[in-house]
Every structure is written in structure tokens, then in C-alpha cells.
Amino acid sequence: DVKVTQSSRYLVKRTGEKVFLECVQDMDHENMFWYRQDPGLGLRLIYFSYDVKMKEKGDIPEGYSVSREKKERFSLILESASTNQTSMYLCASSLFGQGALGNQPQHFGDGTRLSIL
């Protein structure tokens, strides 16, 4: 079974801090994704990566950056945390799949519930 591991289940940080959320997958998947989930809203894509050192902006990239130095690891960085970044963050991975991103199921981690005070 695919295992996607996020470094923390719960995290509390202060406004202005630089915050790192780590995600590791063990199935050699090419694609990795970061989402946030807020009440009343669907999962929203922040950034994704389809290869090492490659990254693409999702729908809500403002205030975030990412790093993918190794295939198995995808990090989400909050450059200067703000209270409106308090949310549940989910990492996912998938196979590349016939040259496209969207036709392979995504495998999710358990999520990190981040609170910014």
C-alpha cells in the first residue's frame, strides 16, 4: 500500500514565523500535491510537483512556497505565517499516468492541522 506521511498531525505556530510542513511518500510517485481544507470549502490546491525540482502553482499559492529536492519528499513552506493560514493541510501523491496528472487516483496523508496564533 502507498504510504504518504506528513510530519505532524497538529502544529501551533506564531504570526510571522517561517513554517515548514513535510511530506514523504514511499511509492516512487512522480506527482505530489499540497492542499488546504477549510470548513465549507472543498480541498483547494496550493502547489503541485510532477518531478524533482519542478513545481507548479495551484489555485491558492499566495503566501506559500514549496521545495522538492528528492522524489519522495515535498515540503510546503509558509514564508511568514499569518492567521488566515490556520487550516488543515493535506499532502497527496500519484503516479504520472499516461502523460497526464488527472487520471490517476491520489493518495493522501493524514493531514496537518496548523494553527497560527
Add this chain to the structure above:
Amino acid sequence: ILNVEQSPQSLHVQEGDSTNFTCSFPSSNFYALHWYRWETAKSPEALFVMTLNGDEKKKGRISATLNTKEGYSYLYIKGSQPEDSATYLCAFSSNTGKLIFGQGTTLQVKP
């Protein structure tokens, strides 16, 4: 802006009832439609990925259908059990490959 709508937002049924919910998505630039089940305190789990108009997929008591021309998919659960209680998410993929998720349908099955 691409929009994916799921209805109902929440649903309460008795054990043994059959139920279904709807996912509506843009009918243009369709590439794939995903369904996920998200149980409390767990990670979302993929149920189905459907790509062809008229597709029907089944996994145990859960099945899904797809109509890409009119932009909707139905998820059916036959004989609901308490362990089916979860939020069911659908997600639309256009040719960009990115998934656009709906808000989910939360199902509660009472014993």
C-alpha cells in the same frame, strides 16, 4: 472559474437504507472524475477514477456512474452500514490535470 457542486451537503440515513448523491461538474474540457471517501481522523481514500462517458464502476456496495455530456456523476451506496459514515468527495480533472474538488457530502448512517 471551474466549479464542482455536490448535493446534498449532508445526509442522515438508517442502517440498511440505500442512498445516492450527486456531483455536478463542467461538461467542457473533461478529463476525469474522481470519487474519494474521507472518514473522520483518517486520510481521504480513492474510490473511483472515471474517464469515459457512460462509465459505471463498482466496489462492493458502492457504485458510481458518469455522464460527461451533461456534467454529472452519481454515487450509490446499497444497504448503508455505519462504517459507510464519511464525507464523500468528488473531484473534476480537466486537461490541465489539476483536480477541482467539490465541498463533499457528509453521510451519517444510524444503526
